[in-house]
Amino acid sequence: MSVEIRLSAAEVARVRFAVSPLAETVLGVRAALGHGGHAVHRGWVREARPVLAAEPELPLLRALVGGCLPSFLFPAPRVRLPALDDELAELRATPHAVYATECATALGARSAARLPDPSCALSRITGALRRCHDRLIAPHWGRMRAVLDADVSKRALVLIDGGVEGLFAGLHGDIAWREGELLVHGRRRPEASPCTVEACGHGLVLLPSVFGWPDVLVDQSPVTAATIRYPAHGVGLLWEQPPPTPGGLEAVMGPTRAALLTALAEPLTTPALATRLGVTPSAVSQHLGALRNAGLVSTQRLGRGALHLRTERATVLLGP
Known part of the structure; x- marks a missing residue:
């Protein structure tokens, strides 16, 4: 179904980005259960399933994520990177009427009737998602966050150069922008009558997603801000194992700097390095500064970005 999101001029001014650990947990569980997801996550799914x-609470989670996803599982983040506990508290505080309506809409009245009472279910759901995050997501969250942060940084530059129109034009092939309206999936099914979503003065939150990849997900009944979850750039690199670094060099300069030098056999940007190594772009910049001062990395500025490459001295240091 195509979705039309209507935005007033004031709401366009409130378009912002956020990263949601809760959403990645829900979508990760969904992928591990074989609903949605993509082959790019096959290795992670193989480890996550056992x-x-x-x-x-697996039966309860399976019932909730096996089909359409209830909107209360995805509260719109109030800040750019909310704490998981804050998101879980908001989920737990879902009004019982909203829980019942969303379950009936997403799962059907008969399936929803088999779910526990809201006061019991919301506590059980939040406890289960907390455990799933700790066991399935937290061990990889550093690399995942690096991918998501790098995507937000990239989109911010697009917004600076091309404005809101340029931002939406490059967000995903299923998203089209026309004055005051976003049409999601309309290019795929232009003949379908769209479902209309009103932002109701709260604006729009754009959330890059790892486990939503390669689809675009829209909250069709937002309580506050409208949300679009789109595939993060660079997800294909997330589960790649970095090449081994020489043990002696790693002991002298530390694992991150040794890994940076190994990766810089080819020119790479700071966000690309952050994605590959699973650290934040700011941490990469600090390490690159030290390596540059030691004559081991050279940097070439390209507009607002930069390309980094290890020097001949670093190649000799790494050895054959």
């Missing part, structure tokens, strides 16, 4: 099989 862990998820031991979750005591």
